[in-house]
Amino acid sequence: MKVPDQSDIVSLVEMTASSSAITISTHIRPDGDAVGSSVAMLHFLLAQGKDAYVILPHHAPETVGFLLESVPEGRIIVHEDTPEPALGAILRSDLIISLDYNDFKRTEALQEALENSKARKILIDHHLDPSLGKFDLVFSQTQTSSTCELLFNILKALPQTKGDASNLPIECRTALMTGMTTDTNNFANSVFPGTLQMASELLASGVDRDAILGRLYRSDREQRLRLKGKLLYENLRITSDGVAYIILDRKTLESYGIKEGETEGFVNEPLSIRDVKMSIFLKEDKEKFRVSIRSKKGVSANLCARLHFNGGGHELASGGSLPVPGTVKDAVEAARYIEETTHIFINKENETR
Numbered sequence: 001m002k003v004p005d006q007s008d009i010v011s012l013v014e015m016t017a018s019s020s021a022i023t024i025s026t027h028i029r030p031d032g033d034a035v036g037s038s039v040a041m042l043h044f045l046l047a048q049g050k051d052a053y054v055i056l057p058h059h060a061p062e063t064v065g066f067l068l069e070s071v072p073e074g075r076i077i078v079h080e081d082t083p084e085p086a087l088g089a090i091l092r093s094d095l096i097i098s099l100d101y102n103d104f105k106r107t108e109a110l111q112e113a114l115e116n117s118k119a120r121k122i123l124i125d126h127h128l129d130p131s132l133g134k135f136d137l138v139f140s141q142t143q144t145s146s147t148c149e150l151l152f153n154i155l156k157a158l159p160q161t162k163g164d165a166s167n168l169p170i171e172c173r174t175a176l177m178t179g180m181t182t183d184t185n186n187f188a189n190s191v192f193p194g195t196l197q198m199a200s201e202l203l204a205s206g207v208d209r210d211a212i213l214g215r216l217y218r219s220d221r222e223q224r225l226r227l228k229g230k231l232l233y234e235n236l237r238i239t240s241d242g243v244a245y246i247i248l249d250r251k252t253l254e255s256y257g258i259k260e261g262e263t264e265g266f267v268n269e270p271l272s273i274r275d276v277k278m279s280i281f282l283k284e285d286k287e288k289f290r291v292s293i294r295s296k297k298g299v300s301a302n303l304c305a306r307l308h309f310n311g312g313g314h315e316l317a318s319g320g321s322l323p324v325p326g327t328v329k330d331a332v333e334a335a336r337y338i339e340e341t342t343h344i345f346i347n348k349e350n351e352t353r
């Protein structure tokens with residue numbers, strides 16, 4: 001576990017102490033780590049008597065909706081529902097804490113307000129290539145499971161916590177455990193010694209992991225499992241280069257009544273096949289396919305996302321998008337595009353980096 005730099009901790013303490021209104025910001029279509037780290041930070045700051053708000057660009061996925069139940073009314077503002085209060089909160093704040101993204105671009109509609117804000121800005125994130133110049137203080141660590149793990153180590157290093165996680169509010173600890181669990185796919189990926197140490201300390205402090213797992217992995221709707229079955233049976237393709245891909249079009253999405261966030265994790269399934277080196281999941285959205293990429297060691301999902309899918313993220317887990325109509329005009333062309341670009345990628349680009 002990498003202990004945060006002491007001088008950075010001192011700056012963080014000074015910046016939070018001297019601010020009167022704090023905005024906690026995270027990325028569009030927030031996942032478990034984004035929501036978990038934001039809710040954890042919020043509970044910590046509220047317990048310190050600070051006036052803090054979480055601004056979510058979009059709704060939290062249902063699987064982590066339980067984390068919001070613990071939050072006092074009005075402290076989480078969803079921009080897609082109520083844009084004016086969300087922008088108003090950003091405008092009023094004198095400190096912005098950005099969690100689980102490497103650039104304000106990742107907040108889309110909120111980018112301008114955040115970037116132009118006169119507030120001081122702190123970044124806490126584990127993605128590659130953080131935009132260092134846009135923040136006054138940066139905690140960036142890529143060799144960590146999640147933003148939640150990084151935040152756990154930061155919160156533990158603060159004087160109020162006295163190095164003992166059990167001094168954090170229980171809602172804060174539960175949110176940290178939840179985000180770390182989803183970002184590691186329940187301890188399957190990106191697990192470092194510090195990850196297990198964090199889990200151990202949180203468990204010892206009384207966090208109810210079984211209850212968290214019940215909400216995350218034993219509360220799906222029937223349609224989700226049926227769609228997953230259909231996609232694996234009918235839509236999964238595997239190229240001779242060991243690239244698996246699934247394309248989910250809007251018609252299928254709608255016919256199953258699938259909600260935002262419910263296809264989370266589908267991209268991981270094909271990696272269970274021995275010869276599959278990389279898995280790509282395409283989901284049709286307004287005027288684009290959203291792209292998720294996962295790879296096994298030795299193949300860079302991040303490089304593939306950057307070269308061919310307008311994205312990036314982590315070495316083995318990245319995302320991006322394909323505009324429609326643009327690079328491709330439909331699902332058939334998208335399939336051809338994936339086969340052609342990944343053939344070059346696996347055989348040339350990935351080797352020569």
Ligand SMILES: [Mn+2]
Pocket residue numbers: 033034100126146147183
């Ligand atoms: Mn994350």
